[in-house]
Amino acid sequence: MYPQKIEGITKPNKYIAVIDCNNFFVSCERVFRPELRNKPTIVLSNNDGCVVARSNEVKALGIKMGTPLFKIKDLVKEHNIAIFSSNFELYGDLSHRVMSIIKNKVQNYEIYSIDECFIDLTDIYQSDKSEFSRDLVRTIKTSTGIPVSIGIAPTKTLAKICTKVAKKNIDLHGVCNWYDQDFDSKKNILINSEVGDIWGIGRANTPKLQLQGVRTAYDFAMMDRKSVKKQFTIMGERTWLELNEIPSIKLADNPEPKKSIASTRSFGEDVTTLEQLQKSISGHVAQVAYQLRKQKSKANILIIFIRTNNFGTRPKYHNHAVIHFDIPTNSTSLMTKEALKALNTIYEKGYYYKKSGVVVTNLVPNCIRQINLFEDENTLRKLDLDEQKEEKLVSMIDRYNEKSGFRIVKLAVEGENKHRWDNKKQLLSNRYTTRWQEILKVK
DNA sequence: TCTGGGGTCCTAGGACCC
DNA sequence: TCTGGGGTCCTAGGACCC
Numbered sequence: 001m002y003p004q005k006i007e008g009i010t011k012p013n014k015y016i017a018v019i020d021c022n023n024f025f026v027s028c029e030r031v032f033r034p035e036l037r038n039k040p041t042i043v044l045s046n047n048d049g050c051v052v053a054r055s056n057e058v059k060a061l062g063i064k065m066g067t068p069l070f071k072i073k074d075l076v077k078e079h080n081i082a083i084f085s086s087n088f089e090l091y092g093d094l095s096h097r098v099m100s101i102i103k104n105k106v107q108n109y110e111i112y113s114i115d116e117c118f119i120d121l122t123d124i125y126q127s128d129k130s131e132f133s134r135d136l137v138r139t140i141k142t143s144t145g146i147p148v149s150i151g152i153a154p155t156k157t158l159a160k161i162c163t164k165v166a167k168k169n170i171d172l173h174g175v176c177n178w179y180d181q182d183f184d185s186k187k188n189i190l191i192n193s194e195v196g197d198i199w200g201i202g203r204a205n206t207p208k209l210q211l212q213g214v215r216t217a218y219d220f221a222m223m224d225r226k227s228v229k230k231q232f233t234i235m236g237e238r239t240w241l242e243l244n245e246i247p248s249i250k251l252a253d254n255p256e257p258k259k260s261i262a263s264t265r266s267f268g269e270d271v272t273t274l275e276q277l278q279k280s281i282s283g284h285v286a287q288v289a290y291q292l293r294k295q296k297s298k299a300n301i302l303i304i305f306i307r308t309n310n311f312g313t314r315p316k317y318h319n320h321a322v323i324h325f326d327i328p329t330n331s332t333s334l335m336t337k338e339a340l341k342a343l344n345t346i347y348e349k350g351y352y353y354k355k356s357g358v359v360v361t362n363l364v365p366n367c368i369r370q371i372n373l374f375e376d377e378n379t380l381r382k383l384d385l386d387e388q389k390e391e392k393l394v395s396m397i398d399r400y401n402e403k404s405g406f407r408i409v410k411l412a413v414e415g416e417n418k419h420r421w422d423n424k425k426q427l428l429s430n431r432y433t434t435r436w437q438e439i440l441k442v443k
Numbered sequence: 444t445c446t447g448g449g450g451t452c453c454t455a456g457g458a459c460c461c
Numbered sequence: 462t463c464t465g466g467g468g469t470c471c472t473a474g475g476a477c478c479c
Contacts, residue, residue, distance in 0.1 A: 048445085069445070113450095234454095262450075264447090264448065265448075266446090311445095
């Protein structure tokens with residue numbers, strides 16, 4: 001009998017909702033190109049490699065998320081699909097606008113990704129959660145142009161399932177509320193969602209479940225709890241509980257600072273020389289160091305990596321180096337120096353490199369100061385002074401770069417602005433909302 | 444010819460300790 | 462022939478998400 005009874009747990013009456021932007025990147029492009037409404041449209045990943053966003057018309061053609069562009073050339077031609085390079089400056093700005101509207105309406109929210117936000121509606125003033133949500137859908141649409149869907153349920157996992165229902169049924173006006181369903185409809189919703197589509201059940205576990213005859217969310221919810229935990233660990237158990245209406249994944253409001261920050265990118269053209277790699281690694285280091293400073297953190301560990309193409313027949317090589325700092329840092333110059341030293345040790349001549357990147361982890365808040373064993377008080381004081389000086393300079397540079405919108409001030413090793421091997425972005429739309437030069441012109 | 448980027452969490456197993 | 466037992470901490474790798 002669904003939902004399964006779970007001993008010792010009383011269900012709290014929670015109203016968790018998830019707001020999901022429909023085909024977000026595509027919707028962003030359509031805001032400024034309304035003639036593309038109802039026309040098949042896709043947005044590509046970096047280097048114009050894979051499809052990362054699809055309009056409904058494209059989904060209907062059976063084009064899957066992540067498909068490389070070259071594999072669908074024929075379909076693109078045949079159906080006259082509109083193609084865009086990814087324009088993260090635009091998407092980031094529109095996302096920010098959507099989230100601001102949500103923040104204005106609810107106290108408890110968790111921005112989950114660029115296009116998704118969980119909210120807790122349990123304690124909002126309005127008693128009709130569905131009406132509140134339909135209103136939110138309308139407000140977001142009229143003030144940003146972005147269509148969204150909202151699912152409301154006792155748990156995050158069920159809410160995610162409900163948004164999918166909301167997207168499929170136009171007459172729901174963008175909102176599906178689990179609490180509005182009778183027993184049979186709830187059961188039907190679960191029966192109609194494939195086990196692999198459940199939030200938390202991924203590529204690796206889907207076949208495992210299917211082999212046991214578990215094909216739908218309903219099948220999964222009806223499994224034996226112990227068997228779920230044994231096979232899919234505590235993560236699977238949480239999902240199982242959530243499908244049985246027991247909240248087990250908390251709303252992460254007041255977000256924690258990031259625990260790791262990465263900057264990685266594949267090259268638009270073959271890279272072979274150490275000098276080119278130095279420039280790209282320096283650029284990545286500058287990026288993560290800036291983000292570290294922005295969230296007021298310092299890093300204990302810096303990892304750099306370089307790799308050749310995973311595909312194709314040319315010789316493959318990948319390697320990484322891990323740098324431990326004695327004192328946590330967010331200094332671009334110090335991190336660059338160490339990163340380049342490390343790059344020397346992993347660079348091998350004769351390969352065609354395709355990608356490089358850096359990751360910082362073991363982050364600590366700025367204010368925590370790990371005392372090095374060998375530091376006495378005088379060196380400490382001097383260090384503090386040096387640090388303050390550097391911090392002043394760096395924050396000035398950060399502010400200047402933010403204001404100008406580009407990273408104009410940077411270390412010499414990064415080199416000139418544009419490299420031949422930089423990202424390919426041949427189909428980029430204008431950054432309508434963040435650059436004056438590219439603002440929409442009304443004729 | 445052409446195949447993204449940036450995160451989080453959990454577990455198993457080794458190192459180390461008493 | 463014998464080769465404890467139990468704890469903690471750390472890391473690499475896997476699984477997941479968008």
